[in-house]
Amino acid sequence: MGTPLAEERVAAFEARHGVRLPRSYRTFLREIGNGGIGPHYGLLPLTRWYVHDIPATTERLGSVFALEPTDSVATDWARLRYLQNNPPYAGTLTVVDRGCLEVTLLVISGPARGRLLDTDLKDLATPPTFHPQPDFLTWYENWLDTLPGGELVPDFRHQRLGGYEELIDTLADSGSACERQAAAYTLGGRHPLTDRARDVLVQALADDPDRRVKMDAARTLTELDSDAAAQVLASALRDPDHWVRRRALVHLLQVTNDETAYGAAARELLQDENPNVRMAATDLLGRAGWSSHGNP
Incomplete structure (x- = not known):
């Protein structure tokens, strides 16, 4: 697991982007680790909140991600993509790179703040899929519970254990x-x-x-x-x-x-x-x- 972040480093990230990270994710960064073992290729550290060489703008995280986790996600996504001027996933940060432009995002701003969702960046017309868990810690604990025998197997392509x-x-x-x-x-x-x-x-x-x-x-x-x-x-x-x-x-x-x-x-x-x-x-x-x- 990555080294936990000091409060001042988390606060500096928030100040730079004009946001307040969801409490559950903030707790994880401060008390457990900054990235590390997780689903697919593992949890990304906070510095890698965007992926795939997409240059970030300082306004992106502070923008509101307007999609709500309701039964009408598909209809709402089509309407929001038509109306919004921001990039479609403004207001989210990447927590897992699942490979082949598929990612898991954490919603930072908007009605679904704190929720996680999966999306395929190769197909922005397809709506994302929300995870059922209400916050980051619950989502991560659920993932740990699904591991065979409760064992962590560090077989992720981009991570390596060691001092x-x-x-x-x-x-x-x-x-x-x-x-x-x-x-x-x-x-x-x-x-x-x-x-x-x-x-x-x-x-x-x-x-x-x-x-x-x-x-x-x-x-x-x-x-x-x-x-x-x-x-x-x-x-x-x-x-x-x-x-x-x-x-x-x-x-x-x-x-x-x-x-x-x-x-x-x-x-x-x-x-x-x-x-x-x-x-x-x-x-x-x-x-x-x-x-x-x-x-x-």
């Missing part, structure tokens, strides 16, 4: 790309970063032969040390793997708005050899307000 130094050693020295990836991902819930952890993550992003390790190293650096992340992410914009180039741009725009320092390198991706990178760069740089032709 802080063990995770760093695994990332630095393991011959298994899967183990290195899991270590890079799991370090994201072990704050703050030590100097050694930071150095190993930077080295992994720069030199690891597996793109999955690089991308999770980029994610963890972005979440826990934005100052260290910016320069190495800018270098990763020229990585030989197009997936890494795209992820580096996503995370770079999360940690800096310094177009003077990083705009030229970022704009090179508008001419990238890979069409998916070009499309992503056009979208992401446009959202960030970075010009497509350099500073005037």
Whole structure:
């Protein structure tokens, strides 16, 4: 289980997004853990409240998620999607990544505040499915009750058990790309970063032969040390793997708005050899307000 969050860290997240987290989820973060063992690929730490490289806006969590858990969910969802200007899941945060763009969300604002729901981000026209439990702790306890023999089996792709130094050693020295990836991902819930952890993550992003390790190293650096992340992410914009180039741009725009320092390198991706990178760069740089032709 991830290390519990201090009150000031939870309060800082709430202040940044203009929200108050539901009491049950807040209790879990403060007293039990910040992410860790859970359904599917496990519980996400609070820093990963959005997934799949969708850049966040400061207003998204504070927006009202208007859907109610009633028998008319399908009809209401169609009407709300037609009327609302916000992204369809504004007012929610991601607590579980179930794979293939399927996620479990926690409602932060609106009539269903505190409830959890499942949705498929590949098909936004299909309404989400609400879990029956009234709050996060009840939902998590129910999941624990369903485990065979009550045993926790840490077989989740993106998590790894072990102490802080063990995770760093695994990332630095393991011959298994899967183990290195899991270590890079799991370090994201072990704050703050030590100097050694930071150095190993930077080295992994720069030199690891597996793109999955690089991308999770980029994610963890972005979440826990934005100052260290910016320069190495800018270098990763020229990585030989197009997936890494795209992820580096996503995370770079999360940690800096310094177009003077990083705009030229970022704009090179508008001419990238890979069409998916070009499309992503056009979208992401446009959202960030970075010009497509350099500073005037």
